[in-house]
Amino acid sequence: MTIKSCLKCRFKKNFFKCCNKCKLKHFKLNYGKSPSGNNEIDKIFRDNYCESNSSKELIEWIPYNEFKNIACIGIEKVPSKYYIARYRKVNITVILMKFENLGRSQAPPSMG
Numbered sequence: 001m002t003i004k005s006c007l008k009c010r011f012k013k014n015f016f017k018c019c020n021k022c023k024l025k026h027f028k029l030n031y032g033k034s035p036s037g038n039n040e041i042d043k044i045f046r047d048n049y050c051e052s053n054s055s056k057e058l059i060e061w062i063p064y065n066e067f068k069n070i071a072c073i074g075i076e077k078v079p080s081k082y083y084i085a086r087y088r089k090v091n092i093t094v095i096l097m098k099f100e101n102l103g104r105s106q107a108p109p110s111m112g
C-alpha cells in the first residue's frame with residue numbers, strides 16, 4: 001500500500017500539527033482500517049486522533065493479546081465489567097473495562 005504524502009503536512013515533524021487527513025492516514029497505518037472491529041469504538045479512536053493536540057490527549061488502541069494475567073475485579077454496573085491486567089509492552093498494571101451489548105440499541109438505565 002502506498003500512501004501519498006500531503007504537501008501541507010509533508011515536512012511537519014509534530015504529528016499534532018498535521019491535518020486530519022494525514023492524522024487518519026497515520027491512524028490507518030498504525031492500527032489498520034478497523035482496529036476494534038466495532039464502528040462506534042473505531043469512530044471514538046479516529047475522532048480522538050483528529051482532535052488531540054498533545055500526546056496526553058491521545059487514546060492509544062492496545063490489542064487484547066498485549067495483556068496478560070487478566071482477572072475480573074467485579075461488576076461495577078451493567079453493561080460494563082472491570083478487569084485488572086498486565087500490559088506486556090511496558091509491564092504495568094492496568095484496569096480494563098469490557099463493554100457488553102455493543103451494537104444493539106439499549107434503553108438508558110432508569111433514574112432513581
Ligand SMILES: [Zn+2]
Pocket residue numbers: 006007008009010018019020021022023
Ligand atoms: Zn496533511
